[in-house]
């Protein structure tokens with residue numbers, strides 16, 4: 001599976017003693033090389049303090065061998081009223097039931113993490129997730145009319 005490419009602007013220095021610690025998009029982060037048994041892990045370094053550190057994982061689905069596009073198809077198929085079950089999704093996409101089950105579990109975790117990031121960015125307490133979701137649903141109903 002191809003790893004999505006790493007955007008260095010989304011990574012900051014991990015050295016708390018560095019003057020560039022936590023600063024995004026400063027141009028101080030560079031790729032130092034690859035490491036690991038399959039040489040698939042990226043080693044970064046900070047030009048400011050010269051400290052090396054591991055790149056954050058870019059694949060949100062490390063347990064699943066399917067591509068993100070296939071995981072998307074699994075999610076959509078499972079959400080489709082005419083399909084809607086693990087067994088039917090597996091049949092439709094010619095996948096193993098366990099693969100579909102794992103993909104759905106990991107996709108749920110991924111989506112919830114992303115939604116929590118959105119809630120945090122809007123200072124909405126996580127307990128008000130339902131109201132946030134109702135907002136999304138209402139906005140979908142308005143799409144093409146009042147909301148762009």
Ligand SMILES: [Zn+2]
Nearest residue numbers: 013018046049
């Ligand atoms: Zn640094």
